[in-house]
Amino acid sequence: MPPAEPGTRLDLGRIRAARAVIDPRFLDTPLYECDALGQRLGCTVSVKLETANPVRSFKxxxxxxxxxxxxxxxxxxxxxxxxxxxxxxxxxxxxxxxxxxxxxxxxxxxxxxxxxxxxxxxxxxxxxxxxxxxxxxxxxxxxxxxxxxxEDSLDLETCEGAATIGLELAAGTPAFDTVLIALGGGAMATGVGHVMKTLLPEVEVICVQPHGAPAMTRSWHAREVVTTDTTDTIADGVAGRRPIPAVLADLLAVADDAVLVEEASIVTGLRLLLEHAGLVAEPSAALGVAAVLEDPDRFAGRHVVTVVCGGNVDLGPYRRWVGL
The missing domain is CATH 3.40.50.1100 (Rossmann fold)
Incomplete structure (x- = not known):
């Protein structure tokens, strides 16, 4: 029997068909174990690199x-x-x-x-x-x-396009037990999460958001839409205040956890990605690393994949963040 899909708006058949439509320059992005970063974080870390393309993001x-x-x-x-x-x-x-x-x-x-x-x-x-x-x-x-x-995350094309990342993770090696996904509007989290829960249901899907932009994470925990009046984070790519109800419903079906991280951890994550992986990442792309930094005991002995989802940075702020 084919694997049972979680109850979301997404469809595995359409996600697979999407690969024939997406320009190959955005597909089959690097997935590799980064020993130096893993040693620093105290667990096995693989990177899914979504910046090596013409727009330097998964979008x-x-x-x-x-x-x-x-x-x-x-x-x-x-x-x-x-x-x-x-x-x-x-x-x-x-x-x-x-x-x-x-x-x-x-x-x-x-x-x-x-x-x-x-x-x-x-x-x-x-x-x-x-x-x-x-x-x-x-x-x-x-x-x-x-x-x-x-409308990013509301439109299924944005979610099912991002979900092709999940297909590549499921087909990749070596095996991993956790995937860390930046959470903003929810397209990548729901897309990758849908594929994981269909093809690799034993993998824990953890979404990560800044304390300064917590609306979707608070909504996930409350199981209903929670809005905020403001945002205050350097992770501009995930700084929304008003979650979309349909996207939250999808997220509730596929995410195992949603956590919040501090700005200082995001900055440290940027520096570690540069120093130990040679990667220039924007703040949203460092959220997975920040989650491990803040809860090392949770991830000790595990093999995590962190999706480095974007690398478009203003050099002035970036140099300050990483100490250049």
Whole structure:
């Protein structure tokens, strides 16, 4: 019998089919055991590296699906809100297929991400406030123009594109018992989690979020949507305040735990990834390492995979964080 899938909106058949749509440059990313990092953290650590691609994040796995669908439908334009990485990925995928792309982002988003969105030919609109204000403006623009609004984590393409990471983990070696996933809107956590609980149900799926942006983690523990008024974290890629109910329902079906980490641990995680793995990572990508740093006894003797999900950093802040 085929494996039983958890009760989410996602479908393993569609996830497998997605690999034929996503540009190969975003597939089969490196997965390797990093001895030096493991020795420092006191457990076996493997890295799933999602920065070795044209947009330096995992987001294009989802935007490739979205733009392929829109191109097939003859729809010429698309809008999204982004903390930076989704916008960059949508701009890349849209340009590849001749689609007009508008990205709405917060003015305070990292300049390197905003500059790259512009360089890829997207129209960029900046708003005061944070990601949730950008999401409201993007929805308004989509209504005014009558075009597709891409909503990260709500749209299944973003989740099932990210879920292809899980297929690669399940097919990789050596065996591992824990996967640590950055938790923001939930696309990667629900996608990878769905595949793990279908193909490798014995693997513990742990989602990690900063204390300064805890809405989805609090919601997971409460089993209902919990919003926050503000966010305060250097991990801009996961700094949402308003979880989406459908995404939370998916997360509840696949995540074994959701934990919060301190900013100091994120900064240390960035430094360890650079010093012991030679990786320039953005703060969201260091959340898995931060989780091990804060609870070493939990992970001692285990083999964890941490997904390094993005590497778009403003060099000024990054140098301060890692002490360069």
């Amino acid at each position: 294009a796995r989802g935007t490739e699906l979205v733009t392929s669908l829109l191109a097939d439908q003859g729809r010429p334009e698309v809008v999204c809100a982004s903390a930076g990485n989704l916008g960059q990925a949508l701009a890349w995928s849209g340009r590849r297929r001749g689609l007009g792309v508008t990205v709405v982002a917060a003015r305070r988003a990292p300049a390197v991400k905003l500059d790259r969105i512009r360089a890829l030919g997207a129209e960029l609109e900046l708003v005061a406030g944070d990601f949730d204000q950008a999401r409201e403006r993007a929805a308004e623009l989509a209504r005014q123009r009558g075009v597709r609004l891409v």
